[in-house]
Amino acid sequence: MEFPFTINNLFKEKIVKLKYDLLPNGFRGERRDMIDCASKISQILDDMGRASAIAQGLNKPITSGERLRNSEHLVYLLIDPEGKGTVVGLLKVGSKNLYVYDHTGAHHEVKPLCVLDFYVHESKQRMGLGKILYEHMLKEANVLPQDLAIDKPSENFLAFLFKYYGLEHIIPQSNNYVVFDGFFADRPVMNGSAKVQSDHVKDTFDGIPPTVGRHSAFKPVSTMGAILQNVSVNPYQNDGTVPRIAPDIIRPVMKLK
Structure with missing residues (x-):
């Protein structure tokens, strides 16, 4: 997905992790630079969140800049640096208190890491990019795929x-x-x-x-x-x-x- 600003000026890595401050890791700059950067990243999250919702047939987006700002969730963005750069993938995760049943029917209260939103732009699907993004999250979180709870997959x-x-x-x-x-x-x-x-x-x-x-x-x-x-x-x-x-x-x- 393209934006009216240069993505490569915001992100220096292929996979970027974002949290509530809407700033890439290691960001350096004055207050005005921080506000500008956070505003642009909020727009990215809004647009990618809407695209994800449309792709999944949802009535409203799960991911937005405002939602991330008011949560302890994490969002991973996959960047294609070609040209001015584009954002091609989004993955949102966060820990949730859940009541779940095991295969015997026993009831458990757990707080697992949950996958809350996952989207790869239609123009970049079937290229293994989703796996690259997912594997990065698994490695950083030090979890196995079966350890995760998936929200409305x-x-x-x-x-x-x-x-x-x-x-x-x-x-x-x-x-x-x-x-x-x-x-x-x-x-x-x-x-x-x-x-x-x-x-x-x-x-x-x-x-x-x-x-x-x-x-x-x-x-x-x-x-x-x-x-x-x-x-x-x-x-x-x-x-x-x-x-x-x-x-x-x-x-x-x-x-x-």
Whole structure:
């Protein structure tokens, strides 16, 4: 995405991490320079956030300069320095207090790092740039892909996670977050975990999955088979997980980042 100012004057690295002050790491300048830089970065976040929302079919953006300024979240921007520079990718993460269920139905209070927004500009997709951006975040945060909770993932994002990290077995949740097998491994819990299952959770693990994620967590894999075979399928196994769907089924019908 291009802007009416030179991106290369703002960012000196290919991947830039931003926090509430809306200034790149190591920024040096007078107060007037800081205000100008933060204003331009706010515009970048606003425009990229709107583009991400449109791509995901959302009613309003998840990311903006104002939202980042008033949070403890982090935003990673992927820069293409060619010419005056363009911004080609955005990834927003932040820690959240969540109540989630493991595969047995036990209730946990946790505070994981969450992926809140992820977008690669349409002109730069299918080039592996999304993976470069995601890998940078994983390395800096020192986490594994299965350690993250994903807020309302799109079908494209779920396919991305399956393609590059083999994440396929979703643990059903009653909120908008998606977690995968391995999420609870060696994870400390806040205030312990409850072994009491509500009727809703019991139903979930009796084979009736709740709605999770932006398009329901089970949909990306179930709809692939249904689209190709024109049949209705129940993607859930008896344990509430999603069975393996071969990558060659997903790739032809999904535009991966």
